[in-house]
Amino acid sequence: MRLQFILSEIGLGLRRNLSMTISVVLVTFVSLTFVGAAGLLQLQIDQMKDDWYDKVEVSIFLCPSDSDAPTCVGGEATADQTEALREQLESEALEPYVEQVFYESKDDAYVAFQERFADEWWAQGVTADQLQASFRVALVDPEQYQVVSDAFTGVTGVEEVRDQRQVIEPLILVLNRSSLVAAGLAAVMLLAAVLLITTTIRLSAMSRRRETGIMRLVGASNLFIQLPFMLEGAIAATIGAALSVAGLWFGVRYLVEDWLAGEVQFVQYIGTDAVWTIAPILLVVAIGLAAVSSVVTLSRYTKV
Amino acid sequence: MIRFENVTKVYARGARPALDAVDLEVERGEFVFLVGASGSGKSTFLRLVLREERPTAGKVFVAGRDLSTLSTWKVPHLRRQIGAVFQDFRLLPNKTVFENVAFALQVIGKPRHHIMTTVPDTLELVGLGGKEKRRPHELSGGEQQRVAIARAFVNRPSILLCDEPTGNLDPTTSVGIMRLLDRINRTGTTVVMATHDDEIVDQMRKRVIELDNGQLVRDQSRGVYGSTR
Numbered sequence: 001m002r003l004q005f006i007l008s009e010i011g012l013g014l015r016r017n018l019s020m021t022i023s024v025v026l027v028t029f030v031s032l033t034f035v036g037a038a039g040l041l042q043l044q045i046d047q048m049k050d051d052w053y054d055k056v057e058v059s060i061f062l063c064p065s066d067s068d069a070p071t072c073v074g075g076e077a078t079a080d081q082t083e084a085l086r087e088q089l090e091s092e093a094l095e096p097y098v099e100q101v102f103y104e105s106k107d108d109a110y111v112a113f114q115e116r117f118a119d120e121w122w123a124q125g126v127t128a129d130q131l132q133a134s135f136r137v138a139l140v141d142p143e144q145y146q147v148v149s150d151a152f153t154g155v156t157g158v159e160e161v162r163d164q165r166q167v168i169e170p171l172i173l174v175l176n177r178s179s180l181v182a183a184g185l186a187a188v189m190l191l192a193a194v195l196l197i198t199t200t201i202r203l204s205a206m207s208r209r210r211e212t213g214i215m216r217l218v219g220a221s222n223l224f225i226q227l228p229f230m231l232e233g234a235i236a237a238t239i240g241a242a243l244s245v246a247g248l249w250f251g252v253r254y255l256v257e258d259w260l261a262g263e264v265q266f267v268q269y270i271g272t273d274a275v276w277t278i279a280p281i282l283l284v285v286a287i288g289l290a291a292v293s294s295v296v297t298l299s300r301y302t303k304v
Numbered sequence: 305m306i307r308f309e310n311v312t313k314v315y316a317r318g319a320r321p322a323l324d325a326v327d328l329e330v331e332r333g334e335f336v337f338l339v340g341a342s343g344s345g346k347s348t349f350l351r352l353v354l355r356e357e358r359p360t361a362g363k364v365f366v367a368g369r370d371l372s373t374l375s376t377w378k379v380p381h382l383r384r385q386i387g388a389v390f391q392d393f394r395l396l397p398n399k400t401v402f403e404n405v406a407f408a409l410q411v412i413g414k415p416r417h418h419i420m421t422t423v424p425d426t427l428e429l430v431g432l433g434g435k436e437k438r439r440p441h442e443l444s445g446g447e448q449q450r451v452a453i454a455r456a457f458v459n460r461p462s463i464l465l466c467d468e469p470t471g472n473l474d475p476t477t478s479v480g481i482m483r484l485l486d487r488i489n490r491t492g493t494t495v496v497m498a499t500h501d502d503e504i505v506d507q508m509r510k511r512v513i514e515l516d517n518g519q520l521v522r523d524q525s526r527g528v529y530g531s532t533r
């Protein structure tokens with residue numbers, strides 16, 4: 001009896017304010033889509049960082065014989081210089097930052113070069129002497145690149161210190177900014193959603209003042225009086241959340257998995273499973289929105 | 305059943321009190337008329353009993369509970385023991401007679417079988433047998449008030465509060481309503497009725513409590529409406 005009664009009250013309320021209900025659904029849909037998009041971007045960024053930061057290393061290129069760099073006026077890096085660099089890399093000062101050091105001699109570089117361009121006719125003409133020896137340094141924390149760079153830039157015998165991370169950094173920056181923008185829009189839309197849900201619940205409560213007045217008079221409990229209104233808001237918001245999850249799923253499925261993954265291949269993309277990761281969060285946000293709005297409104301409109 | 309101990313109610317700070325140091329007791333099963341001019345404090349009295357208001361000073365006891373210490377979440381339980389009837393009926397226009405009365409039981413979570421047996425009994429008691437499917441606008445004023453009384457009484461409260469229940473009705477219809485209230489009173493229900501209707505008060509010869517400017521000026525058993533009209 002109770003459940004059936006509450007359900008029929010909810011149905012009545014939702015239908016009586018149909019246009020408001022639809023607007024609540026749409027606003028939560030749009031706002032949660034922004035929240036979700038920000039979340040997905042963040043997941044994408046994390047994934048790219050995980051993917052790449054493990055692989056990237058700092059390369060310290062030693063002077064070749066014909067370099068114009070001011071640190072290379074002495075010609076090709078000598079064995080002493082090379083040894084000094086290695087000692088410095090393995091010194092205690094740099095120990096917290098450096099995970100592994102690998103020395104790639106000119107011959108190693110030649111082998112790698114020939115392997116990489118084995119099919120190219122012009123590669124046959126390249127000799128080991130035209131290539132450059134280098135230290136490949138894997139860092140404990142890739143963010144600490146600057147420490148290594150500062151230590152070796154300008155040292156005699158070092159032509160250049162290059163961080164592979166610099167290649168992907170701009171991309172991550174762009175993604176980070178987009179995710180910030182999405183989060184900002186989400187915040188504005190969430191505010192609009194709260195206000196709209198508040199108004200809807202208030203309208204609903206006012207249009208049923210007669211009923212709630214009688215309920216209070218005959219001793220219905222507060223929860224019983226307020227539950228239908230709360231659930232109305234929660235149901236509308238949940239539908240909005242479901243729509244946004246569906247929207248994000250289709251977005252990832254067709255935009256990222258089908259299109260972007262085909263066009264730009266060097267990136268590992270998130271898949272639709274990422275949408276399921278953030279779906280519960282969206283649902284919780286939706287229900288939270290409705291709950292906050294209900295508490296704010298109902299404490300004023302249906303008090304004992 | 306209802307006891308007021310030195311109760312004062314002031315709505316706005318500095319305003320004249322709506323009730324001023326009122327002391328009175330209504331026993332179980334009594335029928336009490338509450339008379340007095342508009343603004344004399346009758347409605348405030350009823351609102352205090354229903355705990356829609358709290359007294360500024362003094363204590364109100366209803367059905368053995370001290371309302372000043374009654375926590376908010378227990379108020380619904382208090383109200384389940386009190387039926388209330390108003391001048392303007394307060395029926396739900398889009399529900400039938402049956403649904404209007406059943407509503408009072410549904411919202412306090414009574415089971416369906418209980419509703420299906422109690423509501424027809426109560427409608428029979430108030431003389432509306434056979435009109436279950438009508439809507440309020442299809443009924444006369446007297447019949448609408450009977451629906452309201454049925455709704456107030458369907459949960460068998462120990463107290464029935466009536467705020468000018470005959471205020472919108474003609475004298476003949478009013479007599480019918482009074483007979484009904486009398487019958488309900490005879491089942492052991494305490495009835496407190498605020499009214500302006502001197503003929504009814506004079507006819508019934510019940511206890512009369514008169515309020516004037518918030519003060520209790522007369523408490524008379526088997527009284528009449530009085531001269532201070």
